[in-house]
Amino acid sequence: MKLYEQFAEEIAELIRVGTLQAGEKIPSVRYASRTHNISAATVFQAYYLLERRGLIEARPRSGYIVRSHANGVLVEPEQSNLAHLPQETVATDVDVSELVFSVLDSMKDPSTIPLGSAFPSPTLFPLQRLSRSMTKALRETPAQAVVADMTSGNATLRRQIMLRAMSTGNKYTAEELVITNGALEALNLCLQTLTQPGDLVAIESPAFYASLQVLERLKLKAVEIPVHPRDGIDLHILEESLTRLSIKACWIMSTFQNPLGASMSDEKKEKLCELSARYQLPIIEDDVYAELYFGLQPPKPLKSFDKNDLVMYCSSFSKSLAPGYRIGWIAGGKFAKQIHRLQLMTTISPSLPAQAAIADYLQHGGYDRHLRKLRETLEAQQQKLMLAIERYFPTDVRVTKPKGGYFLWIELPHDVDSLQLFRLALAQGISIAPGPIFSASQSFKNCIRLNYGNIWDAKIEESLKLLGKLINSFQHVS
Template identity: 45%
Template sequence: MAKYQKLVDEIRQQIASGVWLPGDKLPSLREQVARSGMSLMTVMHAYQVLESLGTLVSRPQSGYYVAPQAEFLRQPEAHQKVQLAESVDINTFIFDVLQATRDPHILPFGSAFPDPDLFPQRALMRSLNTVAHSMKPEDALNNLPPGNEALRKTLAQRYAMQGIAVAPDEIVITNGAMEALNLSLQAVTEPGDWVVVENPCFYGALQAVERLKLRAVAIASDPQHGLDLDALREALSRWPIKACWLMTNYQNPLGCSLSDEKKAQLVSLLQEKGAFLIEDDVYAELGTDGEHRHPARYWDSQGTVLHCSSFSKNLVAGFRVGWVAAGRHAAKIQRLQLMSTLSTSVPMQLALAHYLTSNSYDRHLRALRRSLAQRKMLARRALTRWLPPEVNINDAQGGYFLWIELPPDLDAMQLYYRALARNISIAPGKMFSSGDQYANYFRFNASWAWGDEQEQAARILGELIRTLLDEQQKRLLSQP
């Protein structure tokens, strides 16, 4: 065993046994050298490996600290495992909330996108400038659906590295993941069909159900274990479900991931019942727990899964380039795309193809994951410091969202409006469900650099929640 690996294993064992707790500072590099007798390079390599695994986080001019462990909330017993929605009407509300995050004076903790400063803007602009000077007239035709050939080939190679056989011709380049998901759902359903969504779920799924005039069955998703497969099995037996729109990795808003075992069971169950899976996997590259997570598509051998993702959450939001590994549905999705948006921006496709072949995308992802883990730790610590003890903060390892539970009967919408008046946005739980069972929850985007302004915002949120608690107590006392 290499010396650095011996130190890695030793420190992980110490953390597991409680010698070092989350937030504890480890001995400095030089202290570890003196203690272990190893070289500085060996110790540095071991600490860097532990950081890449999400076990440690580094702080400039400070040292290495034990990363925070995941904190999970138990699914409240009162929440329904299966909930029907004959119709969904949520788009107007979501539009209003998202519009508020565009104001540059508002701290965008309610935003769905990570801090753009985390992306390699200069390298991307160099790629865009390069392709802009070399574009030819025929590029407009050559990059119509299914999209740029070099980009699709690169994506197929990345699937192959995960052990997933996807031919470039099965991939359709889209205007972000939302178009991939919407076209995929449209390809396998008709108006009036039943589809499964998670509860809570990404609001884009609810918007798609509303737009396509579908009927939804919402299946409870647990913050620790993910989708309730028993409830899904029951729904598939009771209703003619055509498709499921699910996030299997780092789900939005909960942050949870399905285990490999549950993903395999999910695919097997859907194949047995003849239903399709629209797999929303936009956060797959943002895991900070050191585990490589396959998509459900890995276990699909019958063309059941349409796997959708994009570069918007891990490389560049403004390019709006996504894709779907659609298998036998690729031709139909291309036809649907030609009838709607026609194609994805040609310069953006060419720029991404150039970037992926001339830059280290994986090196960028490693740095991004480290930054997100550090920032989320700082945000969680600040919120724990300033929010009342009655508030629970759910933090799964991976992604950049915190799912926060207010005390029962406290309305997150009231907090949303009062925070917005103080130039702070949050994403209230109403955005993520067609019902009211998450009215006392909100999602918090923890991807932003943490400084005095953000610390002040956390303090204000704490004050606003305490005011709501006081008002609630006064109402209770005034009742006869």
């Protein structure tokens, strides 16, 4: 990271944590240059970068100030977001696929503004460079590797994954690493290893809709545990549920949870691992957004706090590098052998050329450089989406403020039906993700998830303006 990028990140962190408030001046170029012992040119570069990211703006005769939407104008959801859940958790049969598929099928038109999409724009990924890596990998792959790597995975890829894991204290051995067809296969394999039809699984509420579909397919019952929009799953309710119900596993996103964007603190992650050990509860950690953090320090995964080998860590390159390559992995701990055997009985192996291509890119393609640019772009687009919401949506909406990923969760006024809003917006060529698809009980009826992972342009700006009008129309009707 260059010197101006480091300085820019220091200022950005002060804004994120609220030390520098909206409307406040940041240090002048002259003062910053003198106190940090850096050139004025370096300070200017840093401030230009912060401008592009939407965190500060230049004002005549005032210097640079923190933009109004950068750290505090929009109100975050609180416990009211969880009011639909019963006082005592219950096991729920999952039947959401028809609703989920009806929503997803309606988004296939390429002309639709993809605010409801589950992926960032493909233009944010180094697809041409990956293509060169694919060509190189195919040319250089030894003939024997076509068979040898089928059951164990590409050796270079495995080594690169473990090296990156070490940077966050997420140490695991080659023996417990299983390469999979994306994170979804990883999560499926973990659940199938731990459960039988009819078993109970603790999941977050709201939860990523694919987790609900997996439970439905495997005929498992969901025990919905509320997630706070800022700091993640409610450990008190989880423990209370464990005392009453025979829960076989817990599926959780501890960092940049989809759809809320919530991230657990290190202290809370440690407490969850202690809870897991006390009740011998296996945890499936879905950590696909880990590389998309805003700031200098990567978040530590739950697995790095696991002292009892009960966390099965799942991730992939789909959200950070190569969506269509479908390469994920599991660090399965003591369950790794069972997971690997189950994979050999089903898919056997993910694509060997795709593994080799990503391995080559990780070695030679500048992955960290790509990630820095991707994170900066996503943070800037988050700021633009927040500003649009501030401009066009009702003043009483509540919006999450995640420190990574590419989703915002929006709690709308209570008289707004998000499924009806979804249909109205789609008729105008705008997709959104309505709240009920993220719940086993199809709750969160006045909530939506919006994706800020698409390159901001006039069409997106206009779509947010129109969406605001549609939301306001519910209040006029009532």
